[in-house]
Amino acid sequence: MSVIHYNGIKRLHCNHYRSFVGLRWEAFPTYLLVLILGLVIGSFLNVCIYRIPNGESIVFPPSACGSCKTQLKPYELIPVFSYLVLRGRCRTCGERIAIQYPLVELANGILYVIAYHQFGFHFETLFAFVLISLMLVMALIDLHTMIIPDGIVLFGLITGLVTSAYHVFYGNSIYYSAKPYNGFIGMLSGSLILLAIALVTDLIYGESGGLGFGDVKIFAPIGLFLGWQLTLLALWLAFIIGGVFGVILLVFFKKQRRMQIPFGPFIAMGTVISLLFGKSLIYVWLFGSL
Secondary structure, three states: OEEEEEOOEEEEEOOOOOOOOOOOHHHHHHHHHHHHHHHHHHHHHHHHHHHHHHOOOOOOOOOEOOOOOOEOOHHHHOOOHHHHHOOOEOOOOOOEOOOHHHHHHHHHHHHHHHHHHHHOOOHHHHHHHHHHHHHHHHHHHHHHHOOOOHHHHHHHHHHHHHHHHHHHHHOOOOOOOOOOOHHHHHHHHHHHHHHHHHHHHHHHHOOOOOOOHHHHHHHHHHHHHHHHHHHHHHHHHHHHHHHHHHHHHHHHOOOOOOOOOOOHHHHHHHHHHHHHHHHHHHHHHHHOOO
């Protein structure tokens, strides 16, 4: 951010958002490498999404067809490409491969490219990559099982503490404010707000209703990664996106009001938007323009 003066008032100018327009061709090989990195890691994320809820190792055994259990060949593990070549079916048994696999790979790759574009060739960009992948795994596991595993939270806490420590000693480009305690306030703010909401909704709806405590816990690492300003923005965005989705389900799909909808995917969306565009969104909210 830079400081500008407008009508005699000292203000922060947010130059965080960078446009893709006008990129020189020399930059595209780097973006392509980042995309490939994201696709490859996205393939590994699919393993995590499938195995973690089942308590299985994410390293052994090698990947195999979920239907016939045939071990996959190396060329069948190429992200996105193998899905297209095999036309979405297992080479051995012909069972259809879930569209989730290439979509997760693509989402991770594209988000890595956006993060690299925003933060550049910087050590902090790796932290952004970790948070993006963590949110994808958390969202898909919660969507399928309605549970956010403690292992996901623990991994996030460890990497979040490393991120926060780095910010304290070396400065940052992700946080909205560079205060050294920002991450720890973020860890408490998001979790405590959700904890209060979870306790109230549990009193109203009982154990089967309201927010889950996994939602509360996952905001601890999110706060360490983002700091308190962007964490509160992520929480606000999660409620807005979740609310819009809930209204759509009620109006167009006639879903029951008491139907349980996992909140993790909305937390993930709010967090990633806040990570990549949060500074610009806060600036627009405060001053009305970029």
